[in-house]
Amino acid sequence: MLSALLEERNLPPLRPRAEMLELLQTEIYGRLPAAPEAMEFTVEPDVIWRFCAGKAVCDRVTARMVVNGKPFEFPFLATIPTVPGPHPFFIHINFRPDNPDRYMPTEELIDAGFAVLSFCYNDVSSDNGDFTDGLAGVLFENGARGPEDPGKIALWAWAAHRVMDYAETLTDRLDCTRSAVCGHSRLAKTALFTAATDTRFAFAYSNDSGCSGAALARGKTGESIRDICERFPFWFCENYKKYVDNEAAMPLDHHALLAAIAPRCVLVGSASEDAWADPDSEFLCCCAAAPAFDGGFPCPDRLPGDNVAFLDGRIGYHRRPGLHYFSRLDWQRLIEFIRLHS
Numbered sequence: 001m002l003s004a005l006l007e008e009r010n011l012p013p014l015r016p017r018a019e020m021l022e023l024l025q026t027e028i029y030g031r032l033p034a035a036p037e038a039m040e041f042t043v044e045p046d047v048i049w050r051f052c053a054g055k056a057v058c059d060r061v062t063a064r065m066v067v068n069g070k071p072f073e074f075p076f077l078a079t080i081p082t083v084p085g086p087h088p089f090f091i092h093i094n095f096r097p098d099n100p101d102r103y104m105p106t107e108e109l110i111d112a113g114f115a116v117l118s119f120c121y122n123d124v125s126s127d128n129g130d131f132t133d134g135l136a137g138v139l140f141e142n143g144a145r146g147p148e149d150p151g152k153i154a155l156w157a158w159a160a161h162r163v164m165d166y167a168e169t170l171t172d173r174l175d176c177t178r179s180a181v182c183g184h185s186r187l188a189k190t191a192l193f194t195a196a197t198d199t200r201f202a203f204a205y206s207n208d209s210g211c212s213g214a215a216l217a218r219g220k221t222g223e224s225i226r227d228i229c230e231r232f233p234f235w236f237c238e239n240y241k242k243y244v245d246n247e248a249a250m251p252l253d254h255h256a257l258l259a260a261i262a263p264r265c266v267l268v269g270s271a272s273e274d275a276w277a278d279p280d281s282e283f284l285c286c287c288a289a290a291p292a293f294d295g296g297f298p299c300p301d302r303l304p305g306d307n308v309a310f311l312d313g314r315i316g317y318h319r320r321p322g323l324h325y326f327s328r329l330d331w332q333r334l335i336e337f338i339r340l341h342s
């Protein structure tokens with residue numbers, strides 16, 4: 001039954017990873033900027049030593065760098081268990097700089113043995129069509145973009161790569177072989193692109209990413225490329241507009257985004273009432289990407305119910321009841337997935 005549903009989508013075949021990365025950049029997200037010319041990290045002196053009842057230390061870090069010959073900096077938080085490491089960790093791309101945050105239950109993550117490095121996407125580049133501020137401002141002359149220049153998702157992903165650069169300097173405290181990048185909604189699209197373009201991430205988690213994230217574009221219900229390009233064209237490269245009402249012309253579909261993460265692990269999460277994201281198109285995307293992952297995607301041969309978790313394969317999927325939100329159950333299943341595959 002699933003194979004019939006997939007056939008209806010008429011998907012282009014998966015390609016070698018290098019080709020998928022090229023198309024993801026030229027057709028959807030834009031080209032990832034080059035790594036900074038120079039960079040240093042400063043741990044600010046206002047460290048919170050007794051965070052989470054003393055179970056963690058929270059450092060406020062500033063990444064200062066030279067990009068395109070110009071200075072750029074952004075802050076992030078590193079909350080790391082006090083007990084000796086190295087610890088598995090999340091790089092959480094968040095909507096707010098708060099810690100904890102409604103999408104980030106820090107104490108529960110610490111109790112589960114994880115560190116969490118988090119940053120607010122707005123501190124990297126504003127979530128709008130202005131390409132003159134933040135990271136966009138140092139990359140583009142007068143804010144003008146060419147057809148393959150990065151959209152905001154690629155800029156936020158680039159910042160997550162910088163946080164990974166920092167994690168790599170803390171080998172006694174952080175275990176990069178158990179690193180996961182995660183985010184919700186537009187920042188889940190970002191988390192997938194982050195891991196697709198940087199093999200240092202061992203895991204990626206997409207929470208309710210939907211359109212232009214983990215959902216297949218062909219045959220998708222809810223939000224379409226037209227919808228997203230009308231409201232958020234700045235998330236993508238200019239080329240992406242070619243596919244408004246024209247999904248069939250895309251030389252790839254979003255199973256390529258998941259497959260570009262293979263052979264590393266990716267978990268896709270949906271919420272059953274999140275019709276705008278289209279949970280079934282997210283699930284079918286995992287099925288279509290599965291051949292790229294060792295062992296494929298172990299799931300029954302039918303569309304899932306409202307509360308399921310298929311965590312045994314290196315590509316996993318879960319669906320929980322309820323609305324669009326990064327909830328506790330999402331985190332719990334992500335932790336279970338990482339434990340199973342570490």
Ligand code: GCU
Binds near residue numbers: 184185186208209223
């Ligand atoms: C809008 C948008 C989605 C996006 C979401 C979010 O709903 O249409 O594509 O995922 O915002 O980021 O919250």
